[in-house]
Amino acid sequence: MEHRECPACGKLFLPRSQNPTQTYCSKKSCQRERRRRWQQLKRETDQDYVDNQARAQQAWSARNPDYWRTYRSQNPQYVDDNRTKQLVRNYQNRANMIAKMDASNSRKVLSSGLYRLILLPDPVIAKKNVWNVFLSLLQPPKFPQVAVIAKRGRVAK
Ligand SMILES: [Zn+2]
Known part of the structure; x- marks a missing residue:
C-alpha cells in the first residue's frame, strides 16, 4: 500500500489495512480535524443534518434546563x-x-x-x-x- 499525505498535518502515513481508503492519518488531532471538517461540510450542505442537530440540542436542553445557568455561575x-x-x-x-x-x-x-x-x-x-x-x-x-x-x-x- 502507498504512503499518503495527511490533509491535516501534512505528513506521510500508511493507510490501515482495515481502511484502505483512509485519507487522514491516525493521530488523534488529525482524526478530530477530519471529523470537524466533515461536520462543517454537513452543516453547509445538508439541511436535514442541521435540523436534526438543532432538535437534538433542544431535547438535550429540555433534559438539562439548569446546565448553562450552573456553568455560568461557576465560570x-x-x-x-x-x-x-x-x-x-x-x-x-x-x-x-x-x-x-x-x-x-x-x-x-x-x-x-x-x-x-x-x-x-x-x-x-x-x-x-x-x-x-x-x-x-x-x-x-x-x-x-x-x-x-x-x-x-x-x-x-
Ligand atoms: Zn495527520
Missing part, C-alpha cells in the same frame, strides 16, 4: 468574555450597517479622519485600566485629493 470569566465578545459583535454589526449605507465602502483599515469616540458603559465590561471604545468615522480623510495635487505638480515639471 465568571466565561461570562465576562462572552459579554465582551457580544458587545464587540453588536458594535461590529452596527458599524457594518453604517458602512453599507456609506457610499465610500472601500475603506478596510482605520484611516485618518474625524472620529466620534464613545466610551462603552462600565457595568457591561468590568475590566480595570481598560477603555473600551467604539469609533465611528464622521468625516472621510482628505488625503486622496492631496495625492492628486502632488501628481499634477510632478507632471508640470
